Amino acid sequence: AQKITQTQPGMFVQEKEAVTLDCTYDTSDPSYGLFWYKQPSSGEMIFLIYQGSYDQQNATEGRYSLNFQKARKSANLVISASQLGDSAMYFCAMREGRDSGYSTLTFGKGTMLLVSP
Amino acid sequence: NAGVTQTPKFQVLKTGQSMTLQCAQDMNHNSMYWYRQDPGMGLRLIYYSASEGTTDKGEVPNGYNVSRLNKREFSLRLESAAPSQTSVYFCASSEARASGTYEQYFGPGTRLTVT
Numbered sequence: 001a002q003k004i005t006q007t008q009p010g011m012f013v014q015e016k017e018a019v020t021l022d023c024t025y026d027t028s029d030p031s032y033g034l035f036w037y038k039q040p041s042s043g044e045m046i047f048l049i050y051q052g053s054y055d056q057q058n059a060t061e062g063r064y065s066l067n068f069q070k071a072r073k074s075a076n077l078v079i080s081a082s083q084l085g086d087s088a089m090y091f092c093a094m095r096e097g098r099d100s101g102y103s104t105l106t107f108g109k110g111t112m113l114l115v116s117p
Numbered sequence: 118n119a120g121v122t123q124t125p126k127f128q129v130l131k132t133g134q135s136m137t138l139q140c141a142q143d144m145n146h147n148s149m150y151w152y153r154q155d156p157g158m159g160l161r162l163i164y165y166s167a168s169e170g171t172t173d174k175g176e177v178p179n180g181y182n183v184s185r186l187n188k189r190e191f192s193l194r195l196e197s198a199a200p201s202q203t204s205v206y207f208c209a210s211s212e213a214r215a216s217g218t219y220e221q222y223f224g225p226g227t228r229l230t231v232t
Contacts (some may be wrong), residue, residue: 004159006177021143031221033218035220035221037223043205043225043226044223044225044226045207045209045223047222050186051216052218068185088144090157091160093160094220101168101223102147102148102165102168102211102213102221103211104150104162104165104175105150105160105162105221106162106176107152107159107160107161108159109157109158109159
């Protein structure tokens with residue numbers, strides 16, 4: 001079974017609207033972390049936001065927020081007020097196990113987001 | 118502060134040739150990683166080094182070797198390149214934050230084509 005599932009190969013949104021990118025995960029470890037990365041057409045990987053399994057509140061970073069539903073094993077990324085520069089591939093990733101000084105990540109296959117004027 | 122650097126940016130190899138991808142970070146991070154990215158597959162971990170002097174296999178290690186030369190540098194070697202190794206290779210590094218986040222910082226990638 002896939003550990004990270006991103007069911008939306010592509011999403012379209014109009015500028016200034018909000019969009020939700022879906023991510024579900026599969027782990028039996030009680031300690032884990034969830035990451036979202038952005039990959040624009042230039043190819044670099046840009047860290048956006050992190051949620052730990054024991055964090056009480058949903059993570060937020062500027063226009064990005066993570067809708068973390070532990071019982072459903074979902075960690076959806078919400079982008080508010082979309083901008084043209086948000087057009088990119090978005091990857092959800094998971095770290096499993098206790099914090100041990102490093103983190104190996106398992107990535108989903110990504111969602112391509114296109115923002116139109 | 119350059120972050121994570123990778124050389125070369127592009128490379129074309131013939132089947133059976135060998136090469137080493139270089140990676141260096143200037144953030145004094147303990148942990149470093151090599152991933153490959155294939156179309157429609159996301160990123161997959163090849164090898165990682167939790168700290169200087171240690172290396173471990175990831176999800177797809179076959180056909181690759183690594184060397185953690187020092188704390189800054191982590192190289193990936195293809196001994197006998199195969200067309201299946203055509204991919205974009207990313208190096209990353211990480212360090213624990215007080216918050217417990219282990220954000221990985223990525224290099225710009227190396228696009229490798231094996232013909």
